[in-house]
Amino acid sequence: MADLTLDQLEVGKPVKIEKDGKSICVARVGDEVFAVDDTCSHSEASLSEGEVTDFKIECWLHGAEFDLRTGAALTLPANISLATYAVKIDGNSVTVEI
Ligand code: FES
Numbered sequence: 001m002a003d004l005t006l007d008q009l010e011v012g013k014p015v016k017i018e019k020d021g022k023s024i025c026v027a028r029v030g031d032e033v034f035a036v037d038d039t040c041s042h043s044e045a046s047l048s049e050g051e052v053t054d055f056k057i058e059c060w061l062h063g064a065e066f067d068l069r070t071g072a073a074l075t076l077p078a079n080i081s082l083a084t085y086a087v088k089i090d091g092n093s094v095t096v097e098i
Contacts, residue, residue: 002093009033009094014057016048020098024085027052027068033087034068035096041066041073041080 003017009028016038017024023038025048036057038047045061052058056074058065064078071082086097 001095002090003096004094005092006033006089006094007092012052014048014050014052016046017096019096022098024096025057026087026094026096027057029055029068033089033094035085035087036066036068036071036082040064040078041082042078047082 004026009015011028014025014027017026024035025038026035040047040059042062042064045059047057047059050058050060055068056065057068062077065074066082067074071084073079073081088095088097
């Protein structure tokens, strides 16, 4: 079953979903959709409240940036990568695979 629809995902406006006990940040970049852990690897902030620029998401709390494609921590104060999840798009349906 789909977790979201593409219509629900505005470019630059990440959405937080809960799935299998995990909080996941789902972000659309153009026609692609990426899913990473929603909780910043630096502390307890929700990345879905952060800002997306190109393939980067910036944590609103202390400004760490992560690559949405790989989960890599790009700037301090975060230095631990985020887990990433595969995303399946089927028509308008978006499913995060855990
Ligand atoms: S909680 Fe995200 S950078 Fe500190």
